Amino acid sequence: MCGIVGIVSEDINIVPLLVRSLKRLEYRGYDSAGFAFVIEGKIVVLKDRGYIDHVVKEYNILSLYSNIGIAHTRWATHGQPSKANAHPHTDCGGLVAVVHNGIISNYVELKQYLEEKGHIFRSETDTEVIAHLLEEYIVNEKLTPLQALHRLVKTLKGTYAIALLYAKTPNRIYFAKNVSPLILAVSPTYGLLASDIPSLIEYSRKVVVVEDGEYGFVEPGNIVLYRDGKVVNWRPRIHVVGWSVTDIEKAGYPHFMLKEIMEQPRALYDTYSGALADENIVKAAKLIIESNKIFITGAGTSYHAGLTATYYFARIANQLPYTFISSEADLYADLASEETVLIAISQSGETIDTLKAVRLFKERGAKIIAISNVIGSAIPREADVTVYTRAGPEIGVAATKTYLTQILILQYIAISTGLLKGLYTENDAKEYIKLLGQAPKAVEQSLQRASPHINRLAMRLHREEHMYILGRLLGAFLALEAALKIKEVSYIHAEAYPAGESKHGPIALVQKGFPTIFIGTPPVQIVEKIASNIEEMMSRGAFTILIGLNCYEDVKADFRLLLGPCNEYLAPYYIMPPLQLLAYRLAVLRGYDPDKPRNLAKTVTVE
Template identity: 50%
Template sequence: MCGIVGLTGSVGERIGLVLRRCLERLEYRGYDSAGVAVVNGGVITVRKGRGKISEVDARVNFTGLNGVSGIGHTRWATHGKPSDENAHPHTDCSGTVAVVHNGIISNYRELREQLEARGHRFTSDTDTEVIAHLFEDYVKARLTALEALREVVSRLRGTYAIALLYAGEPDKVFFARNVSPLIIGLGNGFNFLASDIPAFLEYTNRVITLHDGEYGFITPGSVYVERGGEPVDVKARVRVVNWSPELASKEGYPHFMLKEIHEQPRALRDTWAGLDTDQLSKLSDLLLKARRVFITGSGTSYHAGLVFDHLLSGLMGLDTHAFNSSEYKRYVKLAGDGDVMVAVSQSGETIDTLMAVRVFRRLGVRVIAVSNIVDSTIPRESDYQLYTRAGPEVGVAATKTFTAQLMVLNALAATAALGGGVLGKDEYGLIMGELEHLPDLVNLTITSVEAKARHIASRLASKASAYYLSRGLGLPIAMEGALKLKEVAYIHAEAYPAGESKHGPIALVEGGFPVLFIATDDEYVDALEGNVMEMNARGALTIGVIPAKHQPRFGKLLSEVIQTPNVSPGALTILQSIPLQLLAYYTAVLRGHDPDKPRNLAKTVTVE
C-alpha cells in the first residue's frame, strides 16, 4: 500500500530532488510519512519523517541530498503507527544498509526475535526493519551483497517490493519482488525502480515489469535479475509506455480527480481502440459454455463486475455469482472444472482479487482478467486478459478506470449475447456502435452537466447523509455514486434497491434529506416514479440522474434533475457515472477536502 522508488546514476539533477518528484507521483499510494536515503562516498544518509512529502521535505530537506544512488518511500501504515521512527527508509545497526518496502512480512516477529537475540537493535515497530538487519548479518558473514540479498529473500514470508542500498556497493540499488508491484525504468546512464510507472515517466518511458520471486540490482548502465539463484533474461520484457509525462501531471486542473474525470473521452476512445473482436468472440464462447461464471473485484471494480453480472444473468440467464473478492472463501466450494472467473482490478495488483484468482485457478477455473496495467500480476496469472487503456490514474477515487472497465465489460456482454442468440446482428451492431461513439457522448455529458453538478453539490455539502436509489442495472451505478461521495466528501451515503427503501431506510428521511435516483432500465421507470413520490411526501431533497426521454415524466417530480443522453441501458451505466463523479468531486471541494488524497485510503490495496 506504499510507494517506493530507487535511482542509480544521473539524470542531470540532484538525486534528492529527483526522488522527491518521483515520490510525489506515488503519494496516492500512501501519505502517512515519507523519506529518502542516498549513498555518497561510501556513506548512507537518511532523511525522513511523519507527514506528507512536502511537509517532511520542508523539515528535513531531503531535496538537497546528492549521491550516487538513492531510494525513497511514501507510506500507508500497516505495521506500526505513522511516526518519524516508523517512516522509511530503515537501516541496520551499522548504518551501511538502507531499505524501503511495500507489503507485509508475515514472519517478521519470528525474524525480529532471532535478530534481537543476536544483538541487533531495532528502532521502529515496522516489519520492514528486519530486512535491513538480515542483510547486515549476511554481509558480516562475508557474503557478497547479491548473495546476501538471495539469502534474505529465502527467509522472508509474505508480500514485498523492496529497494535496498548498501554502502559497500554504492552504484547499485538492490531489489526484490513478491506479489507487491515493482517496475524498472530504463534510462541512458541511469535506471529507476518504482511501484508504478508514473513515478519516473518524466525521465523515461522504457520499462520492465518484474515478476514474483525475482530479485537483483540495477546500476546506472545495467539490470541484473535472478529467480531461485538462476539469472533471468528480461530483455524480451522491455516495452515502451505510450503515456506522456503530461498524463501523469495535473495539466492545470486543481486536482487529479477532476482532470481524470475530464480525460474519460480519451480513455474510452483508447479502450475501444484496444478491443479485439476475435478475442471478444473467443471469450464470449468461453462464458457461454461455462457451467458457472464467477465475477469478482473490490470496491469500484466490484461495482463494474455487478453491471456485468446483471448483463449476463438478468438479460441472458447465465448462472453467475458476483462477489467481493475479499469474500472469495465463501464461493470456493462451488468452483471447479468447467467454471470461468472474471477478475476485475484496475491495478492488476489488488491482493484480495489476486488471492481469489490463485485459489480458483487451482480448482480448475479459467480466469479472464480485466485490468488497466499491462503485465501486472493478476493478468499475468490469469488465462486470458482484457485491458482497459485509461492511462495512469493518480487520484485515489477511481473515475476513468471505472468507465473504461464498463466499456470492456459491456462489449464482452454484448458479444456473448450475440453468440447466445439473445441479440440479433442488427441489435448487436447498434450496441457496439453506441459504445464506439460513446466518447463523444461522454464529452457532451461532462460539458452539459458539470455546472449543474456543482450547483447540486452546494446543496449537498452541508448534509450528513444521503441515499442513492435505483433498480436493475442502475443499482451498481448507485452503489458507485454512494461510494464516491463517501470516499472523497466524507458524507455517509448508502445505496439501496429503490424498492427496499420502504423496508427500513425511509425511517431516516425527513425534510431536506438528500435522495438521489438513477433511472437506467425502462422496465423500472414506473416503480421508480412511485419511489420518488414516497420521498417527496417526506420532504426529501430528491435528485435524479435521468435519460432525456424521461425528463417530461420526472422533471416536475424531482427537486433537481441531471439529464443524460438517450442510449441503451448498458451504455447508459457509463454516462450516468459521470455526473455522480462530478457531484462527489465538487461536494468534497466545497467541504474543504482534498479529493485526490482521501483519509485512510490508498490507490492500490496490496495487503489483505
C-alpha cells in the first residue's frame, strides 16, 4: 500500500528525480509523505502529513542537492497519520534512515527490547524499530551494514519491503524484502529501487524483482543481492518492461481513470492477440480437467472478474468453480487437495490476501493458475501456470481495463477447458474464440453510443446518496462491479443484488425517486423477469434505469440505454464500460478526484 523509491548516483543531483518518481506512486494512495537524503555526510529527513506537493513546498526540497535519497508515501496502519509517524524514520544517533512497506508483527517485543537497551522512540509506528535495530547492530555490536541486514532479516517477523540510508556509505541504498513488493532497476548511471515499476520506468525498462528473504544494496550502475549471506546472481532474473513513460502519463486526459476507460479497446486487442499464441491457456485448461475441484479467488474487482468467470465456466465448460474473496481463504483452503486447482486473479500480482490464499492452497498440494497484469510479480512466481493480461499499466485506483482483460482471459480458458473435455468440436471452439475477438470493437461502439446518455444520467444522479444496481445471472455479477466503481470514486452508496432478491429486504428502502439501475443481460429467458422487477420498483416510485442489450427493447424504464446485440459472451464488453464511465462522471460532478479515492490503495500489500 505504501510507496517506496530510492535513487543514488555518482554526482548527479537526484532530488528532482526522486520527487518525480515518488509522484508516480501517488496512485497507490497515501496520507503522508517524506524524503531522506545524505547531504555533507549527514542524513536529512523531511516529512509531513499530506500530499507530496505539500511536503516538497513546505521544505523547499527542490532547492536541495544530493546524490542519494529515499522517499516514501504512507497509508497509516500502526499509528495515526502525523508528521511523527510519517516515514522515513531514524535511529537515536541519526546514522540510519528507513522507509518500509508492510507490517512488522513482532515489533512490540522488539520495541521493548530496544527500550531496555536505552533507545528512545519518537513515533507510534512499527517501522521505527527497524532503524533502532540497525543502530544496535551497527553501532553497539560493530556489525557491517550488510551483516546487520542479514541479522535484521532473521529477526523481523511479518511483511516488509525496506530501503535505508546509512550516513557513512553515501553511495549505497540498502534494502531487504519479505512478501511486500520491491523492484530493482538495472541502469549504467543510477542505483534504483521502488515498490512498483512506474516510478522507475523513466530510467530503465530492465527490472529485477527482489524475492522473499533477499537483501543487499544498489549503487550507481550496480546491484548486489544476497540471501543467507551468499551473493545471488540476479542477471538471469531481468525482466524487460513492455511499456514506456508515455504509458503512465495522462496523455491529455483530465484523469487516469478516464484515459484507462478509453484505452480498453486497445487493452483487449493486445490481450486477445497475446492469448492466441499463449500455450499457457491450454496448460491451464489441462490442469482444470485433471482436477476434481476448481476454486477461483481474487479481491475487489478481481473477485468480481472471478464471479463472472463462474458464469462462463458453467455455460462453456459445464463446470462450476467455487469463487471466494481472497481474505476468506482459511475456510476454503481446508477443502483443497492435490486434485484441486486454484485460479488466483490479481492485477498487480502482489495483492497480499490473494498471495496468502495461493500459499494456503499450495500447502495442501493444490495447483495454481495465476492471472496477472504484471510480469514477474509475486503470485505468478508461486503459480504452476500464469496467463498474463496485456492491459498495460493501470494507474487509476479504480480498476477498469484490467477487469475486462481478466474476463477475456478467463473466457478463453473456459473455452479451452470445454474443448479438452470434448464438449464441442475444434471448429466450435474457433467460433467462440473468434467471437472474443469482437470484444475491442464492442467496447469502442458501446462507449461511442453511451457517452452523451451517460453524461445526462450522471447529471440526474450526482446529488443522490444511495442507489441499487440489480441484475440476474451474469447481470448480477456485473452489478457488483458497477456498484463497487460507483462507491469507490463518487462515494455514493451503491448496493448490488440479484434482482430476484430485491423483494426479500432491499425493496424496503425504495421510495419516490430512489435510483435503481437494472443490468439487462442474456439469456432471453430472464428478460421478462427483469421487466417484472422493473415494474415492481416503478410501482413504489423508484427512478428506474435500464442499461443492457437489445433483447430488452420492449422493456420499459424511466431511463433506457441499449448498447448492442444480445450476446452473452460479449455482454460485459458492451455493458461495463458505460457503467465505469457513469462512476467517473458522478465523481467529477460531485467534485472528487477519481484517481485518488479516499482511504483506498491501488495495490493492497498488508492484511
